[in-house]
Amino acid sequence: MKILCWNCRGVGNPATVRELKQLLVANDPDIVFLCETKCHSNCFPRIRYRCRMDGCMAVNAEGKSSGLALMWRERVKVTIQNYSKYHIDSLVNIEDGEIIKFTGFYGHFDPILKKHAWDILKRVKRTVRKGWIVGGDFNAIRNNAEKEGGRRKPRNSMDEFCEFLEELSLTDVKTKKGWFTWSNNREGNGLVKERLDRLLVSDGIINKMPFLNTSVIHQSIEDTGKNLGQWQYQRYKSMKAKINVLEKKIDNLIDGPNSERSSKLLKSIRDNLGHLSLNREFTDKEILAAFNQMDPRKAPNIDGLPGSFFKEHWHTLGVDVLRMCHETLNNTKNVNSLNETLLIMIPKIDNPCDMTNFRPISLCRFIYKIVSKVLANRMKEVLPSCISLNQSAFVPGRMIHDNMLIAHELMHHLFSSKNGPSKGCVIKLDMSKAYDRVEWDFFENVLLKFGFSDEWVNKIMCCVCTVRYKVKCNMQLTDTIVPERGLRQGDPLSPYLFLFCMEVLSRMLIDAQENLRIRGIHVVDRLDSYLGLPIPIGKKRSKAFKNVAERTARRINSWSKCLLSYSGKEIFIKSVLQSIPTYAFSIFLAPKTVLEEIQSMMCRAWWGSGDNKRNWNMLAWEKMCHPKGMGGLGFRDLRLFNVDLLGRQVWRLLNHKDTLCYRVLSSKYFPDRDVFHPKKVDRPSFTWQNILKAACILYDGFDWCVGNGRNINIWMIIGDSKAFRDRLSKWIEACIRSDFNSKCPRCGNDTKTLIHALKDCPKARAVLEDGGFNNMLLEGVFVTCTDWIEEVARVLDITAISDFITVLWNIWNSRNNRIFRGAEEEAKIIWERASALSKDFRIFNLVEVPLLPRTRVDKKWKKPAPGVxxxxxxxxxxxxxxxxxxxxxxxxxxxxxxxxxxxxxxxxxxxxxxxxxxxxxxxxxxxxxxxxxxxxxxxxxxxxxxxxxxxxxxxxxxxxxxxxxxxxxxxxxxxxxxxxxxxxxxxxxxxxxxxxxxxxxxxxxxxxxxxxxxxxxxx
CATH class of the missing domain: 3.30.420.10 (Ribonuclease H-like superfamily/Ribonuclease H)
Structure with a gap:
């Protein structure tokens, strides 16, 4: 049987849990005792599951200290007897049917609480019938051989601990490997090591297990680290050279003459890397990331459990949810039990009269959504390399605004072309029930043609094809419907899967265009809108933004009947009204009249009472847009908000040069430089004029950054570089030595020695005389300062020697202040500071309870960790x-x-x-x-x-x-x-x-x- 005892000093850190798992893998213990866990017992089911242990018992921590835990494997049967904040007592049934008692113990560092913990262990001893093992952190040592460095422990405390062990009739098992179990991680003289952790056994255990031994694990880990370091050097010393050779081969493939063969080889490398990325094992981190991305307020499924239920009770359900997700994602468990979906029909128009006027929304189970979100997050990693630049929605690094900007540039080109619109056309495509008509066989073949592995395609198709619907109509559920095609609106995976279907259509259109097979297009005189925004923008620009003002007015009218407080109105304006123009303001710079109209509506909504009467505005709207700390309410200034959103488009043109939008705009407006330095173009488009205004404002706030300094020639800045370099390279030794004065800086004596600075100098002697040191200690001729201090040490006691050394240290500091800062202090002040420092030093080094009781303060300065x-x-x-x-x-x-x-x-x-x-x-x-x-x-x-x-x-x-x-x-x-x-x-x-x-x-x-x-x- 193996027992592992560890003072983990906080198990809430993921790094500590990983270290614990490594210890378990390396040593394979049957029982694990942890002290100073510093976390609640509700956290340990998750830790037990991650460590693959079968049983667990935990004691809550008190704030950010203490806390115990006992975990065990199934091969030993453990029964908990009793516990406290200092111990966990258990009976262990080992392989041969023998029952022994194991007690995990933590001795508090405070002397009073430590004795209280000892009393608890004495009471446990009365219940011992057979063998007894006690292990843990006792925070005490038996003798000075168990400590190295630092001050010696008081003799009485070590004697008390030895008497305590004798009273328990336990034997301290010496370690087979290692000795000290704690250190302060300092270097040099400040390093302190102690043996605080130990394993104690009764005589019955020694008789039954004569070959019992213990070892300190951290020292063996250090030895392993040294061995690994040697192995790494021998195994990988030439790895950097090999990497450089491979990088050169890749560069040759890219730039070599056989470009077609090279591109195929590079494509195969990327495909293999993509397969490795998609098919790697799913981890807890990915599942928890998907869980945190889910909106807990979404409508629940048939089971009635929304996301907020899982988030609120995650400490209870988290382990089971993670296990279910792992079984589904890693073990290819069937998702039939999770894929039951409730279908809700949402009307598209005010008075629907046909099924085509409804949009079906799928309400999936929350656990299925987590699984689907994990797959979607991993799918997003490869989307940029699969989906062409023509599509911007749902692809990381692209924005739907790019398509809007490109559409406006195309329309502007057609309407401003000197040859008229007969030289080109724009095709607008709109699909009816696009998600509902995706054939599963077609979609599976598309994924396989894109090069996805069979394992990944099977996981995706399992989520798509195992769906079962129930429609809720008039508060009644229909029978189960088994579909044969379609993607669900409401499944986190569906938007990314539909991109591949659109990619097929996009490539078919490109192929048809190249082969002149596009026919039968309906021609219209004008195009009203595209992606919800007007296209194109004519001369009457206020009319193009009329829709935004109308939507704002309709929303205000729908809320005007509600009795809202000023707090409710503030939330209504900030969250509802000011979010309406966000989409349009990201593309266009709205006219001033439209902005004033919208702001006047918001002002009336704030001051009005809903009775359509004229109200008194007690404060200008401009002042209400100030932050709350400056007397305002934090409302957005729509003009500044509009410019800010357009500034995002400028920023994207600076940093995302691989998008289709950048290629279109740069080829026309700034082919040689950047967006801040465009060329002059006759009749630029309305969108480009807006972007250019935002770029001018953004450019005013830019500063020049030094960067790595490679482009800065410091010698050109300081002038004649050669002459300056010559002066730097020639040092005159005599001039340097002449700068150092050989006289005492305080009294002018020619003898500049250490004993003169501390004893013979009149300034130093005055400090010593104020401190009460008599002439017997100050008189006499000594060659070195060490001889003088040794002579004084023979006369004074320990306390007086401490005061004497402190005075000397302050004399030396005052001398340095005189030299480097020109500050001369009086002898009395130097002595008073030395005396105060000695008293403080004694207070901090008291071993007994402090003279004054400490008052508990909620907010106080916290000391750093040892070594920090x-x-x-x-x-x-x-x-x-x-x-x-x-x-x-x-x-x-x-x-x-x-x-x-x-x-x-x-x-x-x-x-x-x-x-x-x-x-x-x-x-x-x-x-x-x-x-x-x-x-x-x-x-x-x-x-x-x-x-x-x-x-x-x-x-x-x-x-x-x-x-x-x-x-x-x-x-x-x-x-x-x-x-x-x-x-x-x-x-x-x-x-x-x-x-x-x-x-x-x-x-x-x-x-x-x-x-x-x-x-x-x-x-």
């Missing part, structure tokens, strides 16, 4: 000056450095906070810290940082550059903290403002922040 340096940064803006402050502290709350300063530059608060972040990264890099987390009270900055990859603003670019500078750290994170938790950095900002100076400091921080630093460290 936390930097709190803040900035303040006043008139044309910016003040910043940052302070770095370790896991004990001690200040290890900081910086404050002033910038004579006008900027807003967000940019000031960003520059404070930049200073923090520079400061961390200067001190060579490896693990850094930075806290700021600016939520906007943190949000921009989290979304920096999708942020197209200038501050987003600057944050991406800053993030690139953090690659030198092993760990980096930017966190938000309330203002009350960033008090020290705020005080440094105020200090920089009052003193108007720039200053760096280490542990000798300004006294003004001492109280806040001490309060954060204690709390």
């Amino acid at each position: 340096i936390k930097i709190n940064a803040d900035a303040a803006v006043k008139e044309r000056y910016v003040y910043f402050g940052l302070v770095a502290r370790d896991c004990d709350g001690f200040v290890i450095g900081g910086r404050m300063g002033t910038w004579n530059k006008r900027m807003d608060v967000l940019w000031a906070e960003m520059n404070a972040l930049k200073e923090s990264i520079k400061f961390a890099s200067l001190n060579n810290w490896e693990k850094v987390e930075i806290e700021t009270d600016c939520a906007d900055l943190v949000n921009h940082f989290k979304k920096r990859n999708n942020d197209v603003t200038s501050i987003g670019y600057c944050l991406r550059v800053l993030f690139g500078q953090t690659e030198q750290f092993n760990f980096f994170d930017l966190l938000w903290a309330p203002r009350c938790c960033n008090r020290v950095a705020d005080l440094l900002c105020n200090l920089a403002r009052d003193k108007s100076c720039n200053m760096d400091f280490n542990m000798d921080y300004p006294l003004e922040i001492h109280d806040s630093v001490l309060n954060d460290a204690i709390n």
Whole structure:
């Protein structure tokens, strides 16, 4: 029997679960005990399922600490006896029918709570009848041999733990491999290791299992890592050269003379990669992503279970839903039980009188929708390579607006051509019941012709062909209907499948056009609309947008009878009215008269009462469009909103040059450059005029970015590069040495030695005399400073030696301040600071309970994890000056450095906070810290940082550059903290403002922040 005990320190992180799975695969334990899980017991059914364990018992965590769990396999029968927040007691029936007691235990780090946990284990001992095994994290050591580095443990605490083990009559099983089970992950002298985890057994277990042994797994994993590193070097040392050879072969295939053969070979490579991508095993991540994309408010199926039910009860149903999806997707289980569909008829017109006036909407089961959505998400990966550029809908990276822009360009070309419309024509196609008339055999053959594998086609056709309908009419359900063709409207997979049918039609039209087989086309004088928008736009442009104004008026009239509060009206205007013109405004720049008409309707809807009477507008609409923080209500200014939507089209023309829309517009308007530098065209189209206006506005907000600096010649900027380079390459040693003064900077004595700076200098002697050190310690001739300190150590006790060394350290700091900052301090001030520092040091190192009880505060500064340096940064803006402050502290709350300063530059608060972040990264890099987390009270900055990859603003670019500078750290994170938790950095900002100076400091921080630093460290 194998038992695995692990202090996981939080199992809510997916990386921890993956590490647990690796441990289970490598060691194959029968029983797993986890402590400090830091999560609710409801999370463990999912973890048990992912770890392929058969049984589980979990104890809830208290906030973000504690928490226990016991998991076991079916081959051992486990019965839970009792449990608490410190232990889980169980009876284990092993293979030969023998029953032993196993107790998973966690000893709290607090001395008082630890003894309470020991008392619980003593009570469990009274119920032991046969063999007993206790394993877990005891948070205690028996002697100093179980600790390496750091301060020694108090003798009385180790004696108490030994007496506790003797009282339990348990034997500590020595490890066969490894010894220490915990370390603080530091380097050098700061590294501390302890043996906190152990396995204790009774005498009966030792007699029955004489070959019992334990081992520390993490050390064997380190050894495995070293072996893997050697194996990787031997196996893959020439892999980079092989990759370069293959890349050259691919380049030769693309650019070589036999282009037809090369294209076929490359196409086969892409096809194979596509098959691998589609047929790979479906994972929990894909299923959960599809689940989160589903709208929980959609109408339910016959079972009456909407998506909101599954989202609300996911902690109970999640494991079963994942198992069902895995069986359907990976094991090709039949989906007949999930594919029962409720059919609802939605009228297309106000008074339907025929079946063609209804649109059938399929209400599928929610679990089937998850399966279908997973398949659709994977299908989207290959759509751009399968669907031609003629189709823009539902294909990732394309927009339906592209087709609208192309249609307007074509119509403009026909109507503005000097030869008249006789030289060309436009064909508009509209299909009736397109989804309902797709033949399944035809569709299956289309997928096979596109080159999809049989396995993938079978999965798709299983979803399409196993559907069963029930129609709900007049609140009654009909009998089951078995269809023989058609795709469902409401199935997440249907839009993507219909693209392949349209692709066949598109290619047939192209073939018919090339072979002159298109005949019998109905000719009309004009085309009213295309994709819901007017085409073309004539001279009376206000008339073309009349439909938008009418739709807005109809929606207001339909809601005017409802008694809405001002909160309801706000939601109605923002969510309903202002969304109506979005589609049209994405293509056209609406005339000013149309915008004013729509805005006046919204204004009447806000101030009106529905009785068609004239109302008093108490505030101008322009002011109501201001943000709420500036006194407005946050309504959209339609003119700015219109320009913003057109700016998206400009952005797409800059960044998506593989679309059909870009090819059409660039060939006509900017064939040689970009959208910002078009050529002059006679009679440009209305859509291009609108895009050009938005491009001019967007161009004004663009800034030049340095980039990687390859195109910048710094020597051309500074002038004569050769002369400057000559000066840099020649150093005069005598000049350099003359810059260093050999005299004492404080008293002018010619003897510049360490013992003079700390003992013989009058400034240093004055500090020592103020501290009460008598002449016996100060007199005498010593060659080195070490000899003097050793002589003093023979006279003073331990406490006095600590105070003496602290005074010397402050004397040295004051000397450095005199040299580098020109700040001379009085002897009394230096002594008082040293005395205060010694007292604080003793308080922080007390082993007993603190003298003052700690008050529980909801919002307090949190110490970083061991080995991590936390930097709190803040900035303040006043008139044309910016003040910043940052302070770095370790896991004990001690200040290890900081910086404050002033910038004579006008900027807003967000940019000031960003520059404070930049200073923090520079400061961390200067001190060579490896693990850094930075806290700021600016939520906007943190949000921009989290979304920096999708942020197209200038501050987003600057944050991406800053993030690139953090690659030198092993760990980096930017966190938000309330203002009350960033008090020290705020005080440094105020200090920089009052003193108007720039200053760096280490542990000798300004006294003004001492109280806040001490309060954060204690709390």
